[in-house]
Amino acid sequence: xxxxxxxxxxxxxxxxxxxxxxxxxxxxxxxxxxxxxxxxxxxxxxxxxxxxxxxxxxxxxxxxxxxxxxxxxxxxxxxxxxxxxxxxxxxxxxxxxxxxxxxxxxxxxxxxxxxxxxxxxxxxxxxxxxxxxxxxxxxxxxxxxxxxxxxxxxxxxxxxxxxxxxxxxxxxxxxxxxxxxxxxxxxxxxxxxxxxxxxxxxxxxxxxxxxxxxxxxxxxxxxxxxxxxxxxxxxxxxxxxxxxxxxxxxxxxxxxxxxxxxxxxxxxxxxxxxxxxxxxxxxxxxxxxxxxxxxxxxxxxxxxxxxxxxxxxxxxxxxxxxxxxxxxxxxxxxxxxxxxxxxxxxxxxxxxxx
Amino acid sequence: xxxxxxxxxxxxxxxxxxxxxxxxxxxxxxxxxxxxxxxxxxxxxxxxxxxxxxxxxxxxxxxxxxxxxxxxxxxxxxxxxxxxxxxxxxxxxxxxxxxxxxxxxxxxxxxxxxxxxxxxxxxxxxxxxxxxxxxxxxxxxxxxxxxxxxxxxxxxxxxxxxxxxxxxxxxxxxxxxxxxxxxxxxxxxxxxxxxxxxxxxxxxxxxxxxxxxxxxxxxxxxxxxxxxxxxxxxxxxxxxxxxxxxxxxxxxxxxxxxxxxxxxxxxxxxxxxxxxxxxxxxxxxxxxxxxxxxxxxxxxxxxxxxxxxxxxxxxxxxxxxxx
Numbered sequence: 001x002x003x004x005x006x007x008x009x010x011x012x013x014x015x016x017x018x019x020x021x022x023x024x025x026x027x028x029x030x031x032x033x034x035x036x037x038x039x040x041x042x043x044x045x046x047x048x049x050x051x052x053x054x055x056x057x058x059x060x061x062x063x064x065x066x067x068x069x070x071x072x073x074x075x076x077x078x079x080x081x082x083x084x085x086x087x088x089x090x091x092x093x094x095x096x097x098x099x100x101x102x103x104x105x106x107x108x109x110x111x112x113x114x115x116x117x118x119x120x121x122x123x124x125x126x127x128x129x130x131x132x133x134x135x136x137x138x139x140x141x142x143x144x145x146x147x148x149x150x151x152x153x154x155x156x157x158x159x160x161x162x163x164x165x166x167x168x169x170x171x172x173x174x175x176x177x178x179x180x181x182x183x184x185x186x187x188x189x190x191x192x193x194x195x196x197x198x199x200x201x202x203x204x205x206x207x208x209x210x211x212x213x214x215x216x217x218x219x220x221x222x223x224x225x226x227x228x229x230x231x232x233x234x235x236x237x238x239x240x241x242x243x244x245x246x247x248x249x250x251x252x253x254x255x256x257x258x259x260x261x262x263x264x265x266x267x268x269x270x271x272x273x274x275x276x277x278x279x280x281x282x283x284x285x286x287x288x289x290x291x292x293x294x295x296x297x298x299x300x301x302x303x304x305x306x307x308x309x310x311x312x313x314x315x316x317x318x319x320x321x322x323x324x325x326x327x328x329x330x331x332x333x334x335x336x337x338x339x340x341x342x343x344x345x346x347x348x349x350x351x352x353x354x
Numbered sequence: 355x356x357x358x359x360x361x362x363x364x365x366x367x368x369x370x371x372x373x374x375x376x377x378x379x380x381x382x383x384x385x386x387x388x389x390x391x392x393x394x395x396x397x398x399x400x401x402x403x404x405x406x407x408x409x410x411x412x413x414x415x416x417x418x419x420x421x422x423x424x425x426x427x428x429x430x431x432x433x434x435x436x437x438x439x440x441x442x443x444x445x446x447x448x449x450x451x452x453x454x455x456x457x458x459x460x461x462x463x464x465x466x467x468x469x470x471x472x473x474x475x476x477x478x479x480x481x482x483x484x485x486x487x488x489x490x491x492x493x494x495x496x497x498x499x500x501x502x503x504x505x506x507x508x509x510x511x512x513x514x515x516x517x518x519x520x521x522x523x524x525x526x527x528x529x530x531x532x533x534x535x536x537x538x539x540x541x542x543x544x545x546x547x548x549x550x551x552x553x554x555x556x557x558x559x560x561x562x563x564x565x566x567x568x569x570x571x572x573x574x575x576x577x578x579x580x581x582x583x584x585x586x587x588x589x590x591x592x593x594x595x596x597x598x599x600x601x602x603x604x605x606x607x608x609x610x611x612x613x614x615x616x617x618x619x620x621x622x623x624x625x626x627x628x629x630x631x632x633x634x635x636x637x638x639x640x641x642x643x644x645x646x647x648x649x650x651x652x653x654x655x656x657x658x659x660x661x662x663x664x665x666x667x668x669x670x671x672x673x674x675x676x677x
Contacts, residue, residue, distance in 0.1 A: 085426075117458060117459060117460035117462075118462075119459050119460065119462035119463060120426065120459060120463055121462070121463060122462075127455065127458045127459060131446075134419065134447065134451060135451075136419070137418075137419025137423065138420075138422045138423040138426070140419075140420055140423060141419065141421060141422060141423020141424040141425075141426070142423035142424070142426045143423070144420065144423070144427075145423060145424040145426070145427025146427050148379075148405050148427075148429070149427060149428060149429075151427075155423075167415060168415060168416075168419060168446070171411075171415055171416030172416065172419065172420075174411055174416065175410070175420050178410075332461065333456060333461030334456070334495055335456075335496065335498075335520050336456075336518075336519040337519075337593075339548075339592070339593045339594075340593075340596075
């Protein structure tokens with residue numbers, strides 16, 4: 001029998017307060033690695049903020065905002081090796097950027113354009129999962145399948161607090177545990193599933209507690225502390241590679257932005273806590289840490305910022321320059337060998353389009 | 355060539371395909387240690403090991419969801435759903451991911467998985483061991499669906515499904531798992547999807563069916579000794595052999611479609627619609643359906659009355675011949 005470990009209650013932290021009290025160092029992270037993590041956070045932050053603007057300008061469709069989730073995404077990402085797989089929910093839509101995916105691809109996805117399709121194999125990033133939690137079994141299957149083939153790759157799957165109420169979470173976590181799959185279950189607990197607070201999702205004291213039932217460790221980290229997210233994920237990756245199976249990480253924050261561009265949280269959210277979360281937002285917190293350590297200074301911060309903004313300017317141009325999708329793409333790629341009806345349907349459709 | 359039952363033919367197919375391709379694996383509830391509740395997977399665990407014939411936790415959606423990830427890791431999973439109606443939890447994965455994932459990757463990633471399950475009634479079983487769920491699967495874009503009726507087709511169609519680069523759902527007529535016997539080719543045997551089987555040639559009337567209803571149609575055809583009856587076994591619902599359907603309709607001008615599933619929006623309705631669109635001038639009378647009723651599959655004490663019978667098929671045939 002797998003040993004049942006009690007899940008942690010306290011949030012793990014690395015970054016201290018604004019005065020530097022409690023700042024810790026993470027073993028194995030030198031100046032270059034820390035700056036790479038920062039660069040990733042800025043790229044994600046810039047992607048997110050520009051996307052909200054592009055949406056307001058009508059240049060992309062409905063968009064799921066991930067402002068203040070950059071610490072979870074970048075922290076976890078930098079603990080992975082290049083051959084590890086990432087299974088994003090829509091909240092991590094742009095995480096592929098950190099694997100070299102052009103931001104224009106992700107913008108195209110949010111523009112509803114087929115140029116937003118990618119080959120998961122190219123980036124070891126699965127397609128964005130829109131329904132809640134149903135990609136968790138996929139990640140379990142991939143991790144198990146890699147293990148069966150004797151490959152060393154692990155997988156990480158991102159999902160929100162609401163997803164832990166889904167059957168797919170349970171089935172995926174349990175399959176991963178039973179098969180000893182090298183999987184990291186990364187729960188972004190921002191306290192809200194659109195308008196439903198986490199207290200209405202569960203009577204468990206913490207979401208990490210759920211790990212106990214699967215016979216895997218569960219840990220809680222401050223989700224706005226990028227180094228705490230990194231450190232916990234690295235621990236999970238090491239376990240996974242050692243054949244010790246999956247691990248659940250609950251990264252806790254308070255959602256500081258609407259669920260998506262179509263959402264108005266004023267009807268349900270605690271405005272004071274939002275203000276507080278915005279004051280302690282994750283990119284600024286890490287920036288403070290790096291400045292206190294003497295690693296980041298104004299010029300470097302400005303050049304990282306400029307680089308990220310410039311990349312987005314080019315990306316939206318590229319996305320908007322994509323030729324309109326041909327109606328042929330209605331039928332393309334559904335089957336390797338499409339049925340004859342697809343050909344006649346397309347012909348008829350073209351006839352009516354003139 | 356050897357005489358085998360349907361379930362023996364399936365078992366033979368799985369042995370051949372796992373031997374042929376080391377990326378093929380079987381997963382499902384009780385498939386390994388017990389060899390499956392119908393013994394369809396018997397012997398695989400001993401022959402190929404517990405990883406390639408894997409006893410899963412009891413979670414149908416988890417089986418299919420995990421299979422999606424296994425495909426991404428380079429496997430060709432063959433998932434067993436223990437019974438027709440136990441497959442309903444996996445519809446979520448089938449609709450939201452299995453049928454869409456290739457399309458979602460712009461055709462750059464393949465999902466060569468198979469879902470196979472025993473289906474249909476007549477076996478005196480408790481509730482939800484008797485359903486005919488093919489419509490749910492056929493209606494799902496990106497998924498192919500086949501239902502064999504003979505031992506040779508049970509082997510050949512499953513082999514085609516396993517080798518197919520797209521997801522395929524194979525429903526197996528459990529009523530005839532052991533009672534239907536026939537010659538089955540040894541070794542590799544593939545029956546391509548998308549081809550109907552002319553079970554019996556005739557000139558006056560066509561009975562169209564698939565799976566366990568083919569035998570009902572053949573019994574009705576035997577009883578109609580004064581009429582030349584054609585029996586068309588559709589066997590591949592998607593892709594569909596429309597040519598074979600239209601050719602038979604053109605020849606006989608009279609079509610009765612028999613389906614065990616409830617009537618409304620059943621696959622018979624699709625076949626009837628195709629005939630209405632493309633064969634209207636060939637038809638000498640209305641396309642008739644003999645189907646299950648729009649009710650839950652009944653308690654088994656009255657299941658025989660629910661199931662389309664040769665008598666009901668005969669009555670429909672007579673009506674059409676007298677039209």
